[in-house]
Amino acid sequence: xxxxxxxxxxxxxxxxxxxxxxxxxxxxxxxxxxxxxxxxxxxxxxxxxxxxxxxxxxxxxxxxxxxxxxxxxxxxxxxxxxxxxxxxxxxxxxxxxxxxxxxxxxxxxxxxxxxxxxxxxxxxxxxxxxxxxxxxxxxxxxxxxxxxxxxxxxxxxxxxxxxxxxxxxxxxxxxxxxxxxxxxxxxxxxxxxxxxxxxxxxxxxxxxxxxxxxxxxxxxxxxxxxxxxxxxxxxxxxxxxxxxxxxxxxxxxxxxxxxxxxxxxxxxxxxxxxxxxxxxxxxxxxxxxxxxxxxxxxxxxxxxxxxxxxxxxxxxxxxxxxxxxxxxxxxxxxxxxxxxxxxxxxxxxxxxxxxxxxxxxxxxxxxxxxxxxxxxxxxxxxxxxxxxxxxxxxxxxxxxxxxxxxxxxxxxxxxxxxxxxxxxxxxxxxxxxxxxxxxxxxxxxxxxxxxxxxxxxxxxxxxxxxxxxxxxxxxxxxxxxxxxxxxxxxxxxxxxxxxxxxxxxxxxxxxxxxxxxxxxxxxxxxxxxxxxxxxxxxxxxxxxxxxxxxxxxxxxxxxxxxxxxxxxxxxxxxxxxxxxxxxxxxxxxxxxxxxxxxxxxxxxxxxxxxxxxxxxxxxxxxxxxxxxxxxxxxxxxxxxxxxxxxxxxxxxxxxxxxxxxxxxxxxxxxxxxxxxxxxxxxxxxxxxxxxxxxxxxxxxxxxxxx
Numbered sequence: 001x002x003x004x005x006x007x008x009x010x011x012x013x014x015x016x017x018x019x020x021x022x023x024x025x026x027x028x029x030x031x032x033x034x035x036x037x038x039x040x041x042x043x044x045x046x047x048x049x050x051x052x053x054x055x056x057x058x059x060x061x062x063x064x065x066x067x068x069x070x071x072x073x074x075x076x077x078x079x080x081x082x083x084x085x086x087x088x089x090x091x092x093x094x095x096x097x098x099x100x101x102x103x104x105x106x107x108x109x110x111x112x113x114x115x116x117x118x119x120x121x122x123x124x125x126x127x128x129x130x131x132x133x134x135x136x137x138x139x140x141x142x143x144x145x146x147x148x149x150x151x152x153x154x155x156x157x158x159x160x161x162x163x164x165x166x167x168x169x170x171x172x173x174x175x176x177x178x179x180x181x182x183x184x185x186x187x188x189x190x191x192x193x194x195x196x197x198x199x200x201x202x203x204x205x206x207x208x209x210x211x212x213x214x215x216x217x218x219x220x221x222x223x224x225x226x227x228x229x230x231x232x233x234x235x236x237x238x239x240x241x242x243x244x245x246x247x248x249x250x251x252x253x254x255x256x257x258x259x260x261x262x263x264x265x266x267x268x269x270x271x272x273x274x275x276x277x278x279x280x281x282x283x284x285x286x287x288x289x290x291x292x293x294x295x296x297x298x299x300x301x302x303x304x305x306x307x308x309x310x311x312x313x314x315x316x317x318x319x320x321x322x323x324x325x326x327x328x329x330x331x332x333x334x335x336x337x338x339x340x341x342x343x344x345x346x347x348x349x350x351x352x353x354x355x356x357x358x359x360x361x362x363x364x365x366x367x368x369x370x371x372x373x374x375x376x377x378x379x380x381x382x383x384x385x386x387x388x389x390x391x392x393x394x395x396x397x398x399x400x401x402x403x404x405x406x407x408x409x410x411x412x413x414x415x416x417x418x419x420x421x422x423x424x425x426x427x428x429x430x431x432x433x434x435x436x437x438x439x440x441x442x443x444x445x446x447x448x449x450x451x452x453x454x455x456x457x458x459x460x461x462x463x464x465x466x467x468x469x470x471x472x473x474x475x476x477x478x479x480x481x482x483x484x485x486x487x488x489x490x491x492x493x494x495x496x497x498x499x500x501x502x503x504x505x506x507x508x509x510x511x512x513x514x515x516x517x518x519x520x521x522x523x524x525x526x527x528x529x530x531x532x533x534x535x536x537x538x539x540x541x542x543x544x545x546x547x548x549x550x551x552x553x554x555x556x557x558x559x560x561x562x563x564x565x566x567x568x569x570x571x572x573x574x575x576x577x578x579x580x581x582x583x584x585x586x587x588x589x590x591x592x593x594x595x596x597x598x599x600x601x602x603x604x605x606x607x608x609x610x611x612x613x614x615x616x617x618x619x620x621x622x623x624x625x626x627x628x629x630x631x632x633x634x635x636x637x638x639x640x641x642x643x644x645x646x647x648x649x650x651x652x653x654x655x656x657x658x659x660x661x662x663x664x665x666x667x668x669x670x671x672x673x674x675x676x677x678x679x680x681x682x683x684x685x686x687x688x689x690x691x692x693x694x695x696x697x698x699x700x701x702x703x704x705x706x
């Protein structure tokens with residue numbers, strides 16, 4: 001998404017646009033409301049008041065041209081309730097599983113079963129995350145503290161292979177967070193939130209335009225005492241960007257994001273413990289982000305024919321301390337350099353047909369990466385191993401085309417060439433496991449990921465789409481490690497490969513708008529994990545990673561919004577619904593046959609019924625319901641199904657100066673499981689593998705804009 005001063009973009013400044021003259025009638029450019037006046041001899045000028053949502057409207061129009069499932073989330077709508085984590089932002093989106101435990105940054109996010117075996121511990125897998133089109137996902141995955149979503153205007157979700165334009169080849173696709181700028185959020189805003197379990201959040205932001213320069217800065221401080229015993233967390237985030245508009249052909253923007261804090265992640269419980277007292281802490285593990293830093297730039301140049309060149313360069317540094325309150329702590333250090341070039345050419349002809357072409361290259365290189373492992377008590381620890389990951393990288397070259405082969409029919413084609421390089425070694429080990437005496441592995445392989453799809457616009461209200469794509473997920477550098485503290489070694493791993501077929505509809509008619517997508521993925525070498533040794537009161541759980549036998553991911557993603565009633569003054573009663581039906585399973589595994597894969601529910605239904613009054617008052621009821629699902633690959637123990645009820649109410653002043661909200665969650669104080677720690681074979685016995693969700697909670701917030 002380009003952050004340019006609005007020619008047809010979002011600004012609160014007036015925009016002056018000339019009118020085309022057709023005979024004696026002048027017609028305004030764009031879709032904004034304007035005066036149309038007769039004129040005989042000259043072009044006129046009209047004042048167009050920029051829309052606050054113009055940039056989002058442009059992004060939505062772009063996503064509607066993707067031959068597959070996409071979504072756009074207005075973060076201002078999210079801010080009508082608690083806005084603390086990825087679960088809050090990604091709620092009510094079909095096909096997305098987003099749950100949080102222990103506070104603001106312990107999120108498990110999955111699209112179409114991506115990153116199925118990921119545990120809470122610092123990095124998320126299976127989805128490419130970007131801020132303003134620049135990736136924060138590296139060869140170690142995505143640092144969970146990068147998912148704080150501070151200073152975000154709107155969020156783009158591109159499911160699976162539909163994230164082609166961002167050179168994303170992950171099974172889950174891509175999520176792009178688009179920042180607020182001086183054009184989209186001018187002025188200064190003070191915001192305070194507080195609520196159950198000691199939750200407190202303070203935020204100040206300011207933005208504006210000074211000549212050719214615009215800027216936006218945000219500072220956030222948040223704390224939470226924790227739902228489970230002994231699980232406090234606190235974080236500080238500082239986010240900003242500055243843009244410079246040279247002229248209609250050239251603009252540039254610099255970004256910076258900095259975060260630090262610590263989180264005590266609540267331990268897993270048995271089903272019996274969950275029922276008896278879900279607030280007990282279990283084996284609590286401490287995680288600290290000691291200075292996550294992102295510094296980047298994106299420059300856009302528009303050529304004479306209207307085509308654009310985008311250049312991106314970004315440095316990500318994300319150190320992490322893991323399990324520092326246990327006898328097996330570790331220190332992770334990562335430093336990435338990410339570069340990208342994207343060429344967007346529009347308005348060509350190919351075989352006499354209208355054609356648009358995209359060429360993109362992205363390179364994510366880990367210039368410095370290591371993990372240090374220790375054992376023993378805090379005052380008497382032994383340095384046991386060091387893993388090194390320097391110069392591991394992911395490089396993608398992609399070329400795609402959209403060809404209008406007939407009226408309202410577009411053929412979408414493309415291919416990505418993916419180079420995955422992994423260099424993992426143990427330059428230091430205090431002892432060696434003789435049966436696994438492997439100190440290093442070097443993996444360098446090229447893959448081809450083609451894409452073929454179509455769009456058919458039945459009429460202005462209904463679109464049919466379909467595609468077949470390839471996905472390539474490289475193993476995270478730490479996926480190569482095996483063994484226990486003191487005897488770690490390197491194990492070979494292969495990239496996960498998949499082929500996905502998708503067919504769907506999206507459209508709107510009358511009071512309804514929505515989408516429906518059906519997909520099936522055939523996956524080879526899926527990267528899965530399991531608990532080798534469960535956690536104790538003094539040690540963290542030991543997790544093993546491996547490439548699985550062939551698996552299937554398939555599902556239905558359905559979203560439907562309805563405007564049930566609208567009053568004469570603009571009052572609206574609306575209903576949002578999101579249904580996800582999915583099934584993930586082995587294809588003839590030697591040990592588990594056709595067993596279902598653990599870790600995610602097969603059915604998730606979310607709904608929100610909201611009344612919005614024209615004066616600014618709103619009230620809504622919401623529901624989230626999930627089916628039970630397995631916690632082990634042998635399919636012997638399940639997480640229980642649950643249904644949660646919630647309510648939001650608030651008021652936003654017509655002047656937009658101030659607002660207030662109350663967000664009530666889990667009204668029935670239901671004891672439920674947010675996520676599980678996948679295990680190999682629990683033999684049907686109750687085990688401590690369940691992360692408990694929050695009980696009844698109430699959150700309130702107030703903001704003032706000036």
